[in-house]
Amino acid sequence: MPLSLFNRVKTDIIQHDSYFQQGQDAAGRPSFSPEQKITTSLRMLANGCSADSIDETFDMGETTVLHCMRKFCNVIICIYGPEYLRAPNVEDLCHLLDHSKRRGFPGMIGSIDCMHWQWKNCSMA
Numbered sequence: 001m002p003l004s005l006f007n008r009v010k011t012d013i014i015q016h017d018s019y020f021q022q023g024q025d026a027a028g029r030p031s032f033s034p035e036q037k038i039t040t041s042l043r044m045l046a047n048g049c050s051a052d053s054i055d056e057t058f059d060m061g062e063t064t065v066l067h068c069m070r071k072f073c074n075v076i077i078c079i080y081g082p083e084y085l086r087a088p089n090v091e092d093l094c095h096l097l098d099h100s101k102r103r104g105f106p107g108m109i110g111s112i113d114c115m116h117w118q119w120k121n122c123s124m125a
Contacts, residue, residue: 001042009076010038017075032060032068040065076123 013034014020020034040054044065051065058065077085088096093109100108 006038010034012079013038013072013075016079017071019071020075032064036060036073037068039067045068 008125010020020037022033023031026030036058040058040060043049043057044051044054051062051069054065055062060068088109096109097107100106
């Protein structure tokens with residue numbers, strides 16, 4: 001992920017939810033930074049890794065990692081959902097169909113599961 005995109009998402013998240021702002025823990029020490037909270041969530045989403053493996057890398061407890069992940073997902077849905085998670089309108093569909101047609105897939109909206117294509121290098125072949 002480009003740093004500029006990460007910083008834009010981080011700024012949006014911090015403005016939306018104070019949980020991601022760095023505060024202090026019960027002992028008065030700085031709590032986890034917004035970068036740590038967001039990075040752990042992104043790493044779990046991108047790599048499909050467990051909260052336990054994040055615990056070892058970021059020295060963050062499993063329950064904290066899971067809490068960060070839940071908060072992160074909810075905030076992302078609230079902030080970006082109306083724009084990116086909405087049903088496509090007529091203009092979007094025309095754009096998608098045109099884009100697919102240029103790539104040799106006329107009439108396709110969405111992705112291909114490749115179930116009907118023969119793949120000569122497939123390990124299961």
